[in-house]
Amino acid sequence: MNPLLNPKSVAILGASDNPDKIGGRPIRFMREFGFAGTIYPVNPGRDMVQGLKSYPSLADLPEAPEAVIVAVAGDAVEPAVAECARIGVKLAVIMASGFGETGPEGKATEARMRATAHAAGMRLIGPNSQGVANFGSGAILSFSTMFVETPPMDGPVASISQSGGMSVVPYGLLRDKGIGLRYVNATGNDCDISAAEMVSMVLDDPEIRLILLYIENLADPEAMAQAAIKARNRGVPIVALKPGESETGKRAAESHTGAIATSHRVVEAFFRKYGIWRARGTRDLVHAAEMYLHGWQPSGENLAVISNSGAVCVLASDAAEREGLKVPALTTETEAKLTAILPAFASPRNPVDITAALLSNSGLFGEALPVAGSDPNVDMFLVGLPVTGQGYDYPRFARDTGAFLKASGKPTAVANIQPHVRAVFRAEGVPAFDSEDDAVAAMAQFAHHHRLMREAAPAPFDRTMRPAGGKREVRDEFASLSLLDAAGIATPRRVLCGTAEEAIALLADVPAGIVLKACSGAIPHKSDHGLVRVGLRDADAVRAAWAGIRAALERIGHPEAGMLAAEMIPARHEMIVGGHHDPHFGPVVVIGDGGIAVEAMPDNQLLLPPFSDAEVHRALDRLRIAPLFRGFRGQGALDADAVARAAQGVARLLREDPAVASVEVNPLMVAERGAWAVDALVEVVAEEEVGLTA
Amino acid sequence: MNPLLNPKSVAILGASDNPDKIGGRPIRFMREFGFAGTIYPVNPGRDMVQGLKSYPSLADLPEAPEAVIVAVAGDAVEPAVAECARIGVKLAVIMASGFGETGPEGKATEARMRATAHAAGMRLIGPNSQGVANFGSGAILSFSTMFVETPPMDGPVASISQSGGMSVVPYGLLRDKGIGLRYVNATGNDCDISAAEMVSMVLDDPEIRLILLYIENLADPEAMAQAAIKARNRGVPIVALKPGESETGKRAAESHTGAIATSHRVVEAFFRKYGIWRARGTRDLVHAAEMYLHGWQPSGENLAVISNSGAVCVLASDAAEREGLKVPALTTETEAKLTAILPAFASPRNPVDITAALLSNSGLFGEALPVAGSDPNVDMFLVGLPVTGQGYDYPRFARDTGAFLKASGKPTAVANIQPHVRAVFRAEGVPAFDSEDDAVAAMAQFAHHHRLMREAAPAPFDRTMRPAGGKREVRDEFASLSLLDAAGIATPRRVLCGTAEEAIALLADVPAGIVLKACSGAIPHKSDHGLVRVGLRDADAVRAAWAGIRAALERIGHPEAGMLAAEMIPARHEMIVGGHHDPHFGPVVVIGDGGIAVEAMPDNQLLLPPFSDAEVHRALDRLRIAPLFRGFRGQGALDADAVARAAQGVARLLREDPAVASVEVNPLMVAERGAWAVDALVEVVAEEEVGLTA
Known part of the structure; x- marks a missing residue:
């Protein structure tokens, strides 16, 4: 194991006798949560701290601690980091705020501390970090109130977050579901070890099977790409919450962590490319955890529903359609078997309504469940028991569901509003949700994310040649079209x-x-x-x-x-295709609907080169105008392959021609066979600047 | 109070000594939950039921009970209803399934029972009803397991549902939030008293301040319109969940309650017209209850956020934009005051990040809160304390928040993941949510719903002349355009x-x-x-x-x-406008984007006549092409008034000309001034059929 995440000895600089202060909490936690290493409180004003011998300074310690918690503030931080470096510490965790997030001066201090650390072979976490916690070893270098509120349990999940609050929110929510976490690591300002590097670090722990990530500042996509590839190779899903989509949110993120404003659309394309699921809020971040941790590989996106409530059957069907799952018809054989089992007024069709008859016949459930669930058209299975309890043999329902799940290997979950009933199902290994909406949303995320991970074929992040800054000029249409020609894009x-x-x-x-x-x-x-x-x-x-x-x-x-x-190109539909260099993410290609309203009513998708034709096809399928590529009302389908060729051509120009800064083809005239760039603007770096950067 | 909801005496036909059987539960509940009236178990096989004297038949009772629970099944139901009618019962609640939901034969039985009842002045609930419960009087004519699981508490909410399960799911979810309910009424198949009539009935109770409705079968929109008008006049919000949007869901609803398939788009338009908020799932149905029950009238949709977590500031801002709220800038005066209160690295801008400094200074919160919240730009206020507990004086935060809320009258809520912390805030009168997402979604629903209720000016449901069934014919373009002319629509x-x-x-x-x-x-x-x-x-x-x-x-x-x-009409954009008669909802007008893809890529809105021009403008504003009516990139705005005139013309044709069955204007050519129907198809009832129905 990485010693940075598993130190054998931890000193606390600014140790407090008060177990609820920043300098007191880690000591309390390590003692309560079974840390087997050595704890060294450092406080010049005390002999003892929380019953442990305290030392006046780092220099007075009997050994160089592997890790130091820097729980001092302001001007005391930089000298403390220097002292850690001097005595041979491996990791310093800096909790104080007031550095890079406040402006250039704070960023400069961070850079000096990083240089000091690296010169001595030391690494830094923070500043502005709530700390890192390893519940496998009990090394809790964190002051989070959450660990007081909800006792920890070791488990296969890592929560990694630049924000302290958002490192422990998933902890709280997962512990409520009975799920344990191994790591809760807040990286703060990422002045040295970034959230992305932290993802790579925890992936070295073979017991980690799910990573939840909260990130406001994705400053180093290359490191994140490496981490995502490592995760994918290990089959570990990463679910990421990267807020700042709104203008106000982006501004708040900037003032919060000094985040670099990257278009959330580019981040979205990046996550998709690397198989990272993008959560929209805290609920999405955690709600599918039980599904992921089961280790299922979903065979498809067809859901069967069985419930004693007809309403849940209807609601779950609506939710499935909304979330992009199918509720397929069962085979006639399955329906016949169900008809034989169920009362006359029940429905043997998917969704299967076993009705309130369940109250008088607890056996119904165990009989109907494996019949419906084993249908060959069914990939996933949802049991809806909105309200149960006294009068129902729900422990038996839970056993029946657990047995089905184990025998079939099919992703299966239950929806029920009662915490104690959910606990009984969880004890039988059945993921449990409080509503059919949540259950279906979680199952859909799980299935869609697995598809995303399968489809993603992420190349290492491409540090493609970037055009230099400085003077740009726009090539005229004729010259622009000639450049497109050379890149393999059809032109008139x-x-x-x-x-x-x-x-x-x-x-x-x-x-x-x-x-x-x-x-x-x-x-x-x-x-x-x-x-x-x-x-x-x-x-x-x-x-x-x-x-x-x-x-x-x-x-x-x-x-x-x-x-x-x-x-004249008499094609059927005007699209746009274009591209530019994002300062952090490199080349970005856009494809979308054309016409006059490309800005006012945008309908486009971003792709990060290199990408496959299949990725372009999937991007087209996400457009509002996707039906044009399937054909409708007697109209033939537009030529998606030709659009893919055009998108590949733009990618080629951006990646291979160091002079090309941006490309805009508007319109790309698309027909049932072929697509032609009929107008284009290529922006190039003025000749004398080319080749200055790579 | 309506005696149907508040009977003084209740007989249980099919009374069971087992308090967990359908015929046993109501007896158990009425005794446990303080029913002050008389309970008459009826069971020919027993002298005593659950310690009460049992009677062999209804005829043997010492008086005619006001209400009878018909807890017998199958063929025994119809004679039981006849007997109830004979002895002068006022209300019979039929729990058995297997009637209208199974087909025409069941529907015929229901019709006979209804006729028998009405002839004797009796009303029916059900069949296929889990029963009705009045927690004000303890008259629990219901067998729901939920009341065993979670003890009831009387309160200002009514849950009305055709489904038994969905009558008690809101109960469970609201009781978890500490909210009490007066009525939990499942109307089942609505063979006599419909869910809509039930809404009207509970509105006679002056203590009801919120109605949650689950409805699969909106067979009588006139009754629902009456109920909604009554609710609006009393200022009681109705939140309705009407599933069946998906094909599978619609099919399931049909087999579940024999629901009539109405386009969910028509239902949506109906709800909007009558100020009913449409929930998308069980969470939406209940999540804003605390906001509604406070009795606030939101002054607008501008949200201020204050948090000790920068991440929550970012997440709440994103959520606000997603949910259609604004996070406005505070006045410079407010920002200056906050700057004086907060530490240097905090943000005094909205969203206000008071940072982890809160851990060392509990007073910060009480100082910053009223300053930010009282800003004149702020209509609603969200306090984000994602994780708190030991080390934080959160009872003080709760008191401070409660005091602000009372003094300011501004809708205010807190987001926190810890149930015990939320309980402390609730005790101070502060609505509490488990995440900023939920809080913002609930606040947005609350604000948007109040706007909807203000904007709605619902006329009584318009039983407009309907065209007869039978032969239809399509008028040619010239004749169609002449009809449009006459209705005041511009034509070439x-x-x-x-x-x-x-x-x-x-x-x-x-x-x-x-x-x-x-x-x-x-x-x-x-x-x-x-x-x-x-x-x-x-x-x-x-x-x-x-x-x-x-x-x-x-x-x-x-x-x-x-x-x-x-x-030739050289207008800028092709739209469609049209209309038809829905068999249950009457005239429906559609406006939307035109062109070849009206079916493949629909972008339209429905309106139920009569409607105001303002309603048309709001409908245009919900279209994807709404930017065309605001103008962009140097293009003038299209003429929304002219589109409104065309929509009103179509409404007039449908409402005033008994021959007109449907109208389709495609395209309506819309310019910056004017809109012309350049092609139209009007479908009329063949002459000899006109006037047969009204």
């Missing part, structure tokens, strides 16, 4: 023309007609200025359009602009 | 032409050009057959188009079709 036949006659010559090859446009990197929104004329089918029309555009260019003061004649 | 200038020259004559008046279309009620999807030619600007073009359409008509075998020439 076109000519940069000096005279109308050259445009007319193109017309001979493209009888469907041509479009004539002004061509200049200096004029965006060409249509707004009357600089685009479409549907030109004869020489007169071309000459008239030429004259019109030329006049418009004079009017707006761009007589120097070129003229581009291009084949 | 047009002529029904016998010759191309008549169309060319129209051209003289509309230089922007005309469109020529075949005109026949027998040919839908004209465009698919080449029967529409647009943009005709000169005589030659019109003649060519005429010939082309005529040829196409010959080809598809409709040479009889007429020809319509109409002014």
Whole structure:
């Protein structure tokens, strides 16, 4: 085991005799929770602290402790870290606030402390950390009130969080479900060991089977990608809560941890790529834990429901549809068997309503359950017993459910509002939820997350060449389209023309007609200025359009602009495809619905290169306009493969051409066969700047 | 009080000595929960039941009981009901299943029982009812296990449900929050007293301040509308869970209660019109109860957050945006005051992060709270204390919060994961939630529901003339447009032409050009057959188009079709507006985005006439395309008033013309000024059938 998470000796700098103070709590916890190592209180003002010998300074200790809790504040912190480094400490946990989260000065202090530590081979957690806790060894280097409130239990879960509060909220919620945790580690400002590195560290513990992550500041996606790949290789799910989607939330996160504002859409794409499930709130973060910990591999997303309440049957069906699960029909064989078992007014169809008859016949349940659950159309199974208790043999229901679950290997859960009934089911190994909504949401997350983990084929994080900062310039349409051409994106036949006659010559090859446009990197929104004329089918029309555009260019003061004649592309739908470099996450590609409302009514998905064509197809499937790629009302399906080629082309440009800063293809004209970039803006780094950074 | 809900004497037909059987539970409950009236067990096989004298039959009772619990099953039920009617019982509660929910035969039995009852002035609850409970009087005519599991407490809430299980699930969840209920009434199959009538009945009890409703079968919207108007006049919120949105759920509801399948969209529109909040699941049904019961009138939807956890500040901000609340900036005066109170590394901006400094200074909270909460920009206030306990003076925090709430009158709540801490806050009158997500969701529901109740101006349910069943015919476009004209909807200038020259004559008046279309009620999807030619600007073009359409008509075998020439309408966006008669809810108007994908990618809203223009504007605001009505990227806003006029016109047609069965305007061309129906199909009842029903 990593000694950083499992120190044999711990000193507390600023040790308090009061077990409820920051410098007192860790001592109390380590003694109460069975820490077998040595505890060294350090406090110059006391001989004894909480019954233990106290030392005036670190230098007075009989040995260099493996870990030191720095529970002093303000200006005392930096010298304390230096002293730890000097005497050979391996890990210092800094609890005080008032560093990087307050501004540049605090960040500079953090950088100095990190340098001091690294020079001595020491690592830091914090500052602004509530501390780290290992309930396997009892090394509780934390002052959390939560461990006073709810006694710990060792278990297969790690809660890792930059926030102290959000490190222990999952602890509280899981302990209420009877689930134990091994690690509750708050990394605070991540000045040295980041939350991402902490994920990698706990993954070295073979008993960890689920990681819950709360992160406001994803400053090092490379480390997080490494951790996620390690988790995936070990089959350990990571569920992450990364808030700050709202403007106010983002601002609050910035002032809270000095978080770097990354578009939550990019973070979402990153999590998806690496198989990390994104929770939307504290409930999502923990609610599927029981499902994950069972070690099931769901075979699909088809849910059967059995209940003594018809209402629960209806509610669970609605919830399943809302959460993207199916409630399939059972086989006729299963329905026939159920009909034979159930009373006449019960329903043998999925969802299976065994009715209030259960109150008079407790055996019904055990008979019906394995029949419905074993149906070959069923991947997961939900037992809805909204209210039970006296008069019902629910311990028997719990045993029957547990037996089914063990025999079938099918993910199975119960929904019931009574804590004592849920406890009886849990004792039989059945995940238990307080409502059918929660149960279905948890089962859906579990199934969808497993699919995500299977589908994800995460490459190591790609530190692709980034364009330099500094001067940018926009290539004109002709040059932009040529760059796209070279990247394998289909473009229309076109000519940069000096005279109308050259445009007319193109017309001979493209009888469907041509479009004539002004061509200049200096004029965006060409249509707004009357600089685009479409549907030109004869020489007169071309000459008239030429004259019109030329006049418009004079009017707006761009007589120097070129003229581009291009084949008309009569495709069915306008999309956009584009990309840019995120300063932290590197290349980001966007695909989405096109038209005038791309900003006002956005419908797009982000992808982080490199990505597979299958990832593009799944991204298209998440768009509102997804039905266009399936076809409807007699219309053929649009060509998703062609869109994928275009997206791959944009990715190639961003990754392989060090000059390319951003690409916007709008519209990408998509047909039932093919997709063409009919207009594009490529932004490049001014020539003299290329290649300065890699 | 209504004697039906408050009987002075109760007989139990099929009384059981076993207090956990259906015929035993009510006796047990009435004795345990202080029923002051008379209990008459009826069981021919026993002299005593649960220590009470038992009677062989209803006829042997010393008086006619006000209420009878019919706890017999199958064929014994109907004679029992007849006997109740004969001896002058006022209310019979039928618990047995196997009636209307099983098919026509069961429905016929229900109808006979209802007729028998009504003839004698008796009312029925059920069948298939778990019973009704009045915890004010102890008249518990119910066999629910829930009342064994969780002891009742009288309170201001009524839970009304067709399902037995879903009548007591809210009971269980609210009792866990320390909230009492007066009524828990399961109406089962609603063969006589429906859930809607039950809502009206409990509203006669002045102590009822919140109604929770679970309903699968909304067969009588008129009664529900009456109940909702009564509730609104009394200021009593109704929160309703009406499942069956999914196909499977709808099917399950049908087999469960014989529910009539109404589009959940229509139900949603109905609830909105009458100020009923639609819950999506059991959690939504109950989670805002504490907010409602406080009796607050929220002044707006601006939320301030204060927490000792920066993470909760971020999470609550995200949740607020998700739930449609705002987290406004505080005034500079408030921020200055907070800066003076809080430590340097805390944030005085909303959300207000008072940091872990709270652990060392319990007074911080009481100082900061009233400052932040009293800010004039703040309508509601959330206190986030995710984890507290030993080391924190949380009883003081609770007192401070309670004092603020009383002094300010502002809706205020706390979020904390610890049940014992929440209990302390509740004791101070502070609504308490287990997470910031739940708290924000509940506060948002509370605020949005109050807005809905203010905005709703529900007229009594409109039993408008309905078109007869039987033969329908589709009017051709010209006739349809004329009907729209008459209803005040703008339409293009047009002529029904016998010759191309008549169309060319129209051209003289509309230089922007005309469109020529075949005109026949027998040919839908004209465009698919080449029967529409647009943009005709000169005589030659019109003649060519005429010939082309005529040829196409010959080809598809409709040479009889007429020809319509109409002014081209160069509007900016295609919408749809239409309407039909729902068999239970009457006229329904739809407005939405137009184009080819109205079915594949629907974006529409339903309205139940009569409605105000303001309701149309709010409906437009719920559309995905709502930004078009606000304008963006230099584009002016589309004319929402013109869309409202069109919607009102459709409503008028449906309500005032007994021949009109349905209307579809597609597209309604909407511009920055005006909206025109450029194509329409009106379906009418064949002449000889009109006026047969009203």
